Amino acid sequence: MKRIILAVMNDVLIYGAYGYTGKLIVEEAVAKGWKPTVAGRNAELVKTLANQYDLPYEVFVHSDQNGWDKALANKKLLLNCAGPFSLTIKEILPACIRNKTHYTDITGEIEVFEYIQSYDKQAKDMGITLLPGTGFDVVPTDCLAKYLSEKMPNATHLELAFESNSGLSRGTAMSVLNRFHQGSAIRTNGVITEQQTASVNKILRFQGKERNVVGIAWGDVFTAFVTTGIPNIQVFTGMPVKMMNAMRRASKWSWLIKSAIMQRIGRYLIREKIVGPSQEKRESLKTYLYGRVWDKKGNEVVAEMATPESYKLTAIMSVICAEKVLNGESEPGFQTPAGAFGPELITQVDGVAITWHE
Ligand SMILES: NC(=O)c1ccc[n+]([C@@H]2O[C@H](COP(=O)([O-])OP(=O)(O)OC[C@H]3O[C@@H](n4cnc5c(N)ncnc54)[C@H](OP(=O)(O)O)[C@@H]3O)[C@@H](O)[C@H]2O)c1
Structure with a gap:
């Protein structure tokens, strides 16, 4: 066999x-x-x-x-x-x-x-x-979303969040640069719309710690709807307030960041500067996820997940x-x-x- x-x-x-x-x-x-x-x-x-x-x-x-x-x-x-x-x-x-x-x-x-x-x-x-x-995007969050929707089949809203300290690989940084000007994404009543980069944040408590999380254009805004049918979905990532503010400032320059010249410069800098998480980081770090569903009456179910390092x-x-x-x-x-x-x-x-x- x-x-x-x-x-x-x-x-x-x-x-x-x-x-x-x-x-x-x-x-x-x-x-x-x-x-x-x-x-x-x-x-x-x-x-x-x-x-x-x-x-x-x-x-x-x-x-x-x-x-x-x-x-x-x-x-x-x-x-x-x-x-x-x-x-x-x-x-x-x-x-x-x-x-x-x-x-x-x-x-x-x-x-x-x-x-x-x-x-x-x-x-x-x-x-x-x-x-x-x-x-990492989207397996653990897709599974978390599915677990939650099975506990609450009539859920109308899904909120997912994660925190990872790995840093980015070259390709992930390229992907972020490539779509930075499009901002974040949210699904409302089944329809995906864009939001300005880093414009939505909140404090969530998971793995015993209060975390500043920021709304992002994560794949689950698309896939979790296919997996669970829940029509309202937002995904957040843990982000220090300083970085969030820097991204908000940068988003005012989206028109410039998306220009061919800035994309070329950005790609050059990424190729020169970013190598991706070391083996030591990959073996020692963990990634933490949070998921919450709720229904029209305000009932909610919350779960957390810890996984090996994201790469x-x-x-x-x-x-x-x-x-x-x-x-x-x-x-x-x-x-x-x-x-x-x-x-x-x-x-x-x-x-x-x-x-x-x-
Ligand atoms: N879902 C997740 O959780 C997850 C995790 C890790 C990575 N990713 C994604 O996976 C992608 C790769 O990430 P990475 O860190 O491995 O990036 P990377 O080190 O830059 O590797 C990208 C690979 O794709 C090749 N490539 C890119 N554009 C190409 C093209 N037009 N034609 C042929 N080959 C092309 C590159 O070849 P050249 O070097 O010749 O350009 C290189 O072999 C990124 O989009 C990243 O966001 C997703």
Whole structure:
């Protein structure tokens, strides 16, 4: 039995594999006995990674459709790590549909979830699963949202929050820069609207500490609605007041930040300055989450979750999700993590603890 599963796990292409998170995912997959094909646009970096783990590889740019057709011809699943995904998805997803290849990724970008969902019918027709968001954003929050909605099926509102001290990887910083001008996001009566960056904050108490949290455009504003049907959703992250005020000031310059020149300068600075959390941080830190649902009468249910560090969790979770899709545990079409596998998905990771407020 084990041999059959490993053979299928070899039918995986990991694109964007030499990026910060891609490498962690490759390492996790190899540790589980997979032999995925690694791919990306920089030949030298792809080959170095492939040689390090003795893996097959492919080199092509994300817009090369012949490259995709060749690389996906014998593959059952693509695990996409090439973000910001809003800049790559439109060339990548149609290639998966065309080649009948399951699609997973580690996006947290609302507009990317929206775009992928628009391929739901084509994916169903082809019998493939589209499962974006298999990283820290959105697996633990999606599972927390699902647990809460099961406790209160008539909930009208969902509030999620998290605090992580890991810092950002290069790609996450690029994604933040790329959509900074769009501000935060909230779902009201089923509809997503934008809010000015860092304009909404509150104090929440979780893990025994009062935390200043700020509303952000987290993927769950899109996905938690699909998973739970709750029509009003907001997601917050812990943020020191000083940083929140700096972001509020910066948001007045959104028009400038989104200009091509400032985006180029920003990308240059990110490439030069950001390396991502160290291994020591990944192994020692934890991430804390909070979730609350309430109904029209004001009844509420509150829960908290502690997980391993967010990039470590992303590597573990994206491999587990890919494995489950390949094992036929997901339905065809657009899926969310907890929608596809239930809220218990998160408990497959060692070191996850869930507590309920009385
Ligand atoms: N959901 C989560 O919790 C979670 C966790 C971690 C990361 N992420 C997301 O995952 C993405 C990657 O993060 P990271 O830190 O690994 O970033 P990274 O170190 O910059 O790696 C990004 C990878 O994608 C490739 N790439 C980017 N644009 C490309 C394009 N147009 N064509 C081909 N390859 C392209 C890069 O290749 P080049 O170096 O050649 O550009 C690199 O291999 C980001 O969007 C980040 O926000 C999400």
